[in-house]
C-alpha cells in the first residue's frame with residue numbers, strides 16, 4: 001500500500017513521562033506491531049493515540065512537536081478526569097468485563113458512557129485535523145468502537161468530502177462475545193452503529209466474527225452474510241489472527257548476556273522442572289484456576305513435590321480499577337496458602353513476581369522453562385503463547401493452553417484445557433512433564449512452524465490486501481453510479 005495509513009489506538013507506541021525537573025521523556029515501545037508497521041509502510045504511516053499521562057495545557061504544543069518529529073506520532077490529550085472515566089470507566093469496567101464474559105463485573109453508568117463518547121469525539125477531531133484525501137484510517141480495539149462513525153462526520157465537516165469516501169478499517173483485539181452476552185450492554189445499538197461505519201472489521205477468530213454478525217442481525221435487524229453486512233453500503237468482516245515477529249525473540253536469544261542468564265537460572269533450579277506463567281494481573285487470565293490446578297497436581301502426584309516449581313510473572317495492570325485490586329488479594333492469598341502447604345525452608349513451590357520484566361529477562365525465562373501454562377478464562381488471542389513457542393527451539397517446551405484463548409484455534413500441538421476443569425488442568429501438567437522427548441519435539445515443531453509462518457507481518461499484509469481490494473471495489477462502484 002503506498003497510501004498514508006493513520007494508525008489509531010488508545011495508547012501511542014511511545015511512553016511519555018515527566019521527570020522531577022518537569023522535563024518530558026519519551027521511550028518507543030518495542031512491540032511487534034510497531035516494528036512490523038515500520039517495515040511494511042516505511043515512512044508511510046502516522047500513529048495517533050493518547051500519550052498515557054495528563055499533559056497540562058501549556059506543555060501540549062511542545063509535547064506534540066516532540067512526538068511528531070521524533071516518533072511520527074500525534075497525541076490526543078485527555079484530561080485526567082476524562083481519561084479515568086473513558087479508560088478505567090467505560091473501556092475497562094464495562095466493555096472489557098462484558099466482552100470477556102464477566103457481566104457480573106460490569107458497572108454501567110451514564111457518566112462513563114458520556115466520557116467514552118467524548119474521548120472518541122476528540123480522537124475523531126484529531127484525525128480530521130491530519131487527514132488528507134486518500135489516507136486509510138486504521139482504528140484498533142475496544143476503546144474506540146464508536147470512532148469509525150465519528151471519523152466520517154468530522155472529516156465531512158472539515159473537507160466537505162462525501163461521507164463514504166474515507167477508507168476505514170477496524171480491528172478488535174479482544175473477543176466479541178456471544179449475542180446473548182452482548183445484548184446485556186445498555187448501549188448495544190450505539191456501539192454497533194459506530195463500528196459499522198468501517199469498511200472492514202477484523203477479528204482474531206471465526207467465533208468472534210460469528211458472534212458479531214449474529215448481534216448485528218438480532219439487534220439492528222440488518223441482513224448479514226458470512227463475509228459482511230448489508231448496511232447503507234457493504235461492510236466487510238474477516239478473520240485475521242495476529243502473530244508475533246519471531247526474529248525479535250530469536251536474535252536476542254543468541255546474545256551472550258541472555259545465554260549466560262539462561263545458564264545461571266538453570267543452574268539455580270538444577271533438576272527441578274519449571275512451569276511458567278506470564279500474564280497481566282487480570283481476572284481474565286485465570287490465575288486462581290492455574291494455582292488451584294497446581295495444588296491438585298501436587299496433591300495427586302506427591303512424587304513431584306520439590307521436583308517442580310511454578311514461576312508466575314503477574315504484570316501489574318489497570319490498578320485504578322476495583323476488580324483488579326480485588327484480584328490481587330485473592331491471588332496473594334492463594335499463593336501463600338499453596339506455598340505454606342507444599343513449601344519448606346529450602347523449597348518454594350510458587351515463585352510469584354508481581355512486576356513487569358525486562359525484555360531479556362523475559363526471553364531467558366521463556367527459554368529455560370519446561371512448560372508454559374496459559375489458563376485464560378477468555379482472551380482475544382494471547383501472544384505469550386506464541387512468544388514462548390518461539391523461544392523454545394532448544395528445549396521443545398510444551399504449552400498448556402486454555403481453549404478460551406484465541407490462540408487455541410491456531411496452535412495445533414498445544415495441550416488444550418478447559419481452565420474451569422482444574423482436575424483436567426492438573427492432569428495436563430502431568431502429561432506435559434512426563435511427555436517423551438520425541439513427542440515434545442514433534443508437538444513443539446508443529447507449533448514453531450505455525451508461529452514462524454503466521455507472523456505479525458503476515459497479519460498486516462493480509463489486512464492490507466483486503467483494504468486494497470475493498471478500495472478497488474469502492475472505486476468500481478463509484479464509476480458505475
Ligand SMILES: O=P(O)(O)OC[C@H]1O[C@H](O[C@H]2O[C@H](CO)[C@@H](O)[C@H](O)[C@H]2O)[C@H](O)[C@@H](O)[C@@H]1O
Nearest residue numbers: 011141142173174242317318379380381382383
Ligand atoms: O493497554 P493496557 O490497558 O495496559 O492493556 C494491554 C493490552 O491488553 C489487550 O490485549 C489484547 O490484544 C492482544 C494482541 O492482539 C491479544 O493477544 C490479547 O488477547 C488481547 O487481550 C488490549 O486489547 C490492548 O489494547 C491493550 O493494549
Ligand SMILES: O=c1ccn([C@@H]2O[C@H](COP(=O)(O)OP(=O)(O)O)[C@@H](O)[C@H]2O)c(=O)[nH]1
Nearest residue numbers: 278280315355356357362381382383384387
Ligand atoms: O513483564 C512483561 C511480561 C510480558 N510482557 C508482554 O505482554 C504481552 C502480553 O500480551 P498477550 O497478548 O499475551 O496479553 P494481553 O496482556 O495483551 O492481554 C506480551 O507481548 C508479553 O511479551 C511485557 O510487556 N512485560
